[in-house]
Amino acid sequence: MTAKKRNSTAGKTENLEDSPERWGNIDWEKAEAHVSRMQYRISKAQMKGDKNLVKRLQYLMVNSFYAKALAVKRVTTNQGRHTAGVDNELWLTSEVKMEAVKTLNVGIYRAKPLRRVHIPKRNGRLRPLSIPTMYDRAMQALYQMTLDPLQEATADPNSYGFRRGRCCQDAMERLFRALSRRTSATWVLEGDIRGCFDHINHQWLMENIPMDKTVLKRFLKAGFIFKDRIFPNEEGTPQGGVISPTLANMTLNGMESLVRGQFNRKNSKVHVIRYADDFVITAPSKETAEKAKSIIIPFLKERGLELSEEKTRITHITEGFGLLGWNFRKYRNGKVIVKPSKESVSSVMQKVYDIVLGTGKARSQEEIIGELNPILRGWTNYHKFVVSKRTFGRLNAYVFETLWRWAVRRHPNKGRKWVKKRYWHRKGNRNWVFHTEDAELMDIRDVKIRRHFKVKGSMNPYIDRMYFERRNAERRIRLERGFRDKSIAT
Numbered sequence: 001m002t003a004k005k006r007n008s009t010a011g012k013t014e015n016l017e018d019s020p021e022r023w024g025n026i027d028w029e030k031a032e033a034h035v036s037r038m039q040y041r042i043s044k045a046q047m048k049g050d051k052n053l054v055k056r057l058q059y060l061m062v063n064s065f066y067a068k069a070l071a072v073k074r075v076t077t078n079q080g081r082h083t084a085g086v087d088n089e090l091w092l093t094s095e096v097k098m099e100a101v102k103t104l105n106v107g108i109y110r111a112k113p114l115r116r117v118h119i120p121k122r123n124g125r126l127r128p129l130s131i132p133t134m135y136d137r138a139m140q141a142l143y144q145m146t147l148d149p150l151q152e153a154t155a156d157p158n159s160y161g162f163r164r165g166r167c168c169q170d171a172m173e174r175l176f177r178a179l180s181r182r183t184s185a186t187w188v189l190e191g192d193i194r195g196c197f198d199h200i201n202h203q204w205l206m207e208n209i210p211m212d213k214t215v216l217k218r219f220l221k222a223g224f225i226f227k228d229r230i231f232p233n234e235e236g237t238p239q240g241g242v243i244s245p246t247l248a249n250m251t252l253n254g255m256e257s258l259v260r261g262q263f264n265r266k267n268s269k270v271h272v273i274r275y276a277d278d279f280v281i282t283a284p285s286k287e288t289a290e291k292a293k294s295i296i297i298p299f300l301k302e303r304g305l306e307l308s309e310e311k312t313r314i315t316h317i318t319e320g321f322g323l324l325g326w327n328f329r330k331y332r333n334g335k336v337i338v339k340p341s342k343e344s345v346s347s348v349m350q351k352v353y354d355i356v357l358g359t360g361k362a363r364s365q366e367e368i369i370g371e372l373n374p375i376l377r378g379w380t381n382y383h384k385f386v387v388s389k390r391t392f393g394r395l396n397a398y399v400f401e402t403l404w405r406w407a408v409r410r411h412p413n414k415g416r417k418w419v420k421k422r423y424w425h426r427k428g429n430r431n432w433v434f435h436t437e438d439a440e441l442m443d444i445r446d447v448k449i450r451r452h453f454k455v456k457g458s459m460n461p462y463i464d465r466m467y468f469e470r471r472n473a474e475r476r477i478r479l480e481r482g483f484r485d486k487s488i489a490t
Contacts, residue, residue, distance in 0.1 A: 005144060005251060006469055010356050015368065016247045017301045021098075022094065022098060023094035023097045023098040023101075024094055026069050027071075027450050028070075028257035030066070031066035031067075031069055031070055032070070034064070034067075034188075034479065035061070035064070035066055035067050035070055035145060035468040036059060036462075036465075038061050038064070038067070038464075039061075039145065039146075039148070039149040039151075039462045040462050040463060041053075042058065042061070042146060042149040042150065042462075043150070043152055043153045043460060043462040044463060044465055045057060045151035046149065046150045046153040047153045047460075051210070051267060052085065054135050054150070054210065055183055055210075057146075057212065058210075058212075059076075060214065061142075061145060062105055062131035062142055062143060062212075063105065064340070065101070067142060067145055067278045068104045068105065068138075069246055070099050070141075070145070071098075071139075071141035071142040071145065072091070072100050072101050072102065072104065072138050074138075074141045074242070075095055075137040075138050075141055075242070076089070076091050076092075078150060080131070080137075080240075083131055084115075084131075084133075084134070085112065085114065085115050085131050085134065085136065085401045086112055086114070086115045086133060086225050087112060087133050087135075088209075088453045089133060089135075091134050091135055093303060097198045100135065100138060101194060104135070104138055104139065104142065105139065105142060107207040109214075109215055109218055110138065110217055110218065111132070111136050111139070111218040111222040111465065112115055112135075112240050113221060113222055113223045113224055113225045114127070114130035114132050114136075114222055114223070114224040114225070114240065114241075114340055115130070115131040115132075115158075115224070115225055116128060116129065116224040116225060116231075116472060117129050122429065127237065127239070128198070128274065129239055129240050129272055130224050130239060130240045130241065130255050131240045132222070132238065132241060132245050135479035136219075136222070137241075139215070139240045139241055140219060140241055140242040140243040141243075143211055143212070143215060143216075143219075143243060144242055144243040144246050146211065147209070147210075147211055147243065147246050147247075147293070148164070148246055148462075149462045150210055150250075151163075151246055151249050151250050151253070152164070152460050152462055153251070153447060153462075154379055155249065155253055155254055155461060156252075156254070156257065156272070156274065157457030157458060158174055158256055158271065158273045159249065159252070159253065159256070159271060159275075159455055160173075160273075160274070160275050161245070161249070161275040161276030161277075162245035162246065162276060162279075163249070163461075164462075164466045164468075165455060165459070165471075166372045166455055168205055168275060168324045168325075168382070169325060169452040169454075170452070170454045170455050171274075171275045172324065172326055172338060172385065172386065172452070173272055173322070173324075173385075173452050173454040174271075174454055174457075175271075175273045175280060175282075176321065176327060176328070176336060176338055177454075178269075178271040178273070179282060179317055179328065179330065179336045180280075180335075180336045182334050184269065184282070184336075185269040185270070185271070185284050185317070186283035186284045186285075186316060186317050186318075186330075187282070187284070187285060187289045187314060187315070187316055187317065188280050188281065188282050188283070188285065188289070188314070188317060188321055188328075189280065189281040189283065189289040189293055189312070189313075189314050190280055190290055190311070190312060190313050190321050190322075190323070191278070191279040191280065191281065191293075191296065191312050192201065192277070192278055192307065192308045192310075192311035192312055192313075193252075193277040193278075193300065193305050193306070193307060193308065194305070194307065194423055195236070196248055196252075196276075196277035196305060196481055197236055197237050197239045197244055197248060197277075197446060198236040198239070199235050199236050199301075199304050199306075200235065200236050200237055200245070200247070200248065200251050200304055200305065200306025201235060201303055201305075202220050202221075202233075202234070202235055203302075203372060204303050204304060205237075205247060205251070206220075206362040208250075208251075209222070209247065209250060213306065213337075214232070219237075219241070219243065220237065222238075224238070227282055235295075235304055245276070245442055248276065248277065249276075250423070251303050251305075252274065252277070252303075254294065255272060255274065255279070255299060256272040257344075258295060258296075258299055259272050259281060259292050259295055259296065260272065261390050262291070262292075262295055263288070267283040269283065270280060270282060270284075270288065270292065275323070275324055278323065278324070278377045280323055281293075281296075282322075286287050286314055286316075287312045288387055290314065293307070293312070293314070304456050310413060317329065317330040318330055318331075319338070322341045323381070325343070325344040325383070326338050326339065326340060326383075326386055327339050327341045327342070327438070329342070331340075335418060336388040337387050338387060338464030339386060339387050339388060339391060340386065340391050341381045344379075344383070345391060345395065347393075348375065348379045348395065349395070349398055351375050351400040351409065352375070352376075352396070352398065352399055352402055353402060355368065355371045355372060355375070355404045355407060355433040356368060356372070356403060356406045357402060357404075357406060361371055361406070361409070361410075365423060366436050366437055366438060366439045367435075367438075368403075368435070369435070369436070369440065370407070370439060371418075371437040372399070372441060373439075373441065373442050376395075376399070376441075376444060378444055380392065380395075380447040381447070384447050384448065384449055384450055385449075385450055385451065386449075388449060388451055391444075392444045392445060392447060393444075393445065394442040395444055396443070396445055398419050399441075399444070400432070400434075403423070403434055403441075404419075407419045407422070407423050412440065420432075427440075430443075435457070453471075453474075453475070455468075455471065458485060461472075485488075
C-alpha cells in the first residue's frame with residue numbers, strides 16, 4: 001500500500017466515531033486524544049511541506065464529531081458564554097449544546113453580522129469589540145483547531161503571544177537575555193502596529209491562509225451591527241473572534257527571519273522579540289535600529305498594516321523602555337533590571353482604591369477580601385518573576401492604608417485601638433492580619449521572587465508534547481521547593 005493510500009485510510013478510520021446522543025455522555029478524554037492526534041499529523045505534514053495531506057487532514061478535522069464537540073465546549077465554557085451575538089441566542093443547556101454539535105458545519109455556512117460594542121482602554125479611549133453569534137464562534141473555534149498546528153509549524157521562534165505553551169514571561173526572559181550582558185545590544189526599537197486586528201488586508205489573508213476560502217471569506221466579510229445599522233467589513237479581523245489571534249500571528253510570522261536575514265550572522269546583537277502585535281528589536285547602534293525599522297515597514301504594508309508613530313520609538317537601554325507591563329533598563333553598574341512598570345502599579349492601586357473606597361464603602365469585610373484577593377494574587381503572580389520585592393512592599397503598604405481609611409470611615413466615633421481589634425487580628429507571628437472567620441486577605445510579602453525558565457523557541461506544542469509536559473512538571477517542582485535565583489531577585 002502506498003503512503004498516500006495509507007494516510008487516506010487512516011484518516012477515514014479516525015473519522016468513524018460513535019456519536020453519543022447526549023451531551024453528558026461525551027468522553028472528553030477520548031475527544032481530546034482524537035483531536036490531538038489530528039493536530040499532530042497536520043503540524044507534521046506542514047513541516048514536511050505536504051500541502052495535499054494538510055488539506056485532507058483539515059477536511060477530516062472540521063467534519064469530526066469530537067472536534068465539533070470540543071469547539072462547542074470551548075465557546076460554552078469561556079468567559080463570553082453569557083454574552084449573546086445579534087441573534088440573542090445562548091447555549092446554556094445540554095440539549096442545546098448537543099444540537100449545536102450535530103448542526104455545526106452542516107450545509108452552506110453563512111456568517112451573521114457581529115454585534116459591535118466599545119470597551120474603555122487604559123488611556124481613556126474606547127476599543128471596538130465585535131461579538132459573533134454562538135454558532136459563528138463555534139465555527140471559528142472549529143477551524144482554529146486546524147489552523148493553529150499550521151501556525152506553530154511556521155511560527156517565528158521568538159513569538160510568544162497567543163501560542164500554546166508560551167506566555168508573557170517567556171518574552172520577558174528572552175529580552176532580558178538579549179540585553180543583560182555587558183557586550184549586549186544597547187539600542188532597542190519599540191514597535192507597535194497600529195490597529196493590527198482592524199487593518200489586516202483581506203486579500204492577503206485569502207491568498208496566504210491555508211483553510212477553506214469560502215468559510216474564511218464568510219468570517220472576514222460578515223460585517224457588524226452598531227446602533228441598529230449594519231456596516232461592511234472591508235479589512236481586518238474581528239477583535240472578539242476566536243480565530244482572530246491565530247490569523248494575526250500567521251500574518252506577522254516571518255518578521256523575525258526577515259529582519260535577522262538582513263544582517264550578517266556575526267551581528268548576533270539583532271534580536272526580534274514579539275508578543276502579538278507588540279515587538280522589540282535589539283540593535284548595537286541607533287543606525288541599525290533605524291535600518292530594522294525600514295525593513296519592517298514594507299513587510300507590514302504588504303499585509304495592510306503600518307507602525308504606530310506614537311508608540312514606535314528607538315530608545316537607548318539606559319533610558320529604559322516598557323513591554324507587557326514591565327520596565328527594562330540598564331543602570332550604570334551594567335546590570336539590566338526588569339521591574340513592574342509605573343503604569344501597571346498605578347493600575348492595580350486604582351483597582352484597590354475602587355474596590356475599597358469606591359464601591360466597597362457599604363460592603364462587609366468578607367466581601368472586600370473576596371474581591372481583593374483575586375486581583376492581588378493575579379497581579380503578584382504575574383510580576384513575581386522580575387525584580388519586584390520593593391514594589392510588592394509598597395503595594396502592601398498601600399493596601400493597608402486604604403483598608404485603614406475604609407475601617408475608620410465605617411466607625412468615625414470609635415478609637416484606633418477599637419478599629420484595629422475589630423478588623424485586624426493576630427495570627428501566628430503576625431499581629432496585623434486582615435481576616436474574618438471565613439476569609440483572610442493575602443499578604444503580598446509572602447509572594448517569593450522566582451526565576452522564569454524560558455521555553456525553547458524551536459519547540460512545537462503539537463509535536464514536542466513530552467517537552468512541554470516535562471517542563472510544566474519541573475516548573476511545579478521548583479515552585480513547591482521555593483526555588484530562588486539571586487541573579488533576578490536582587
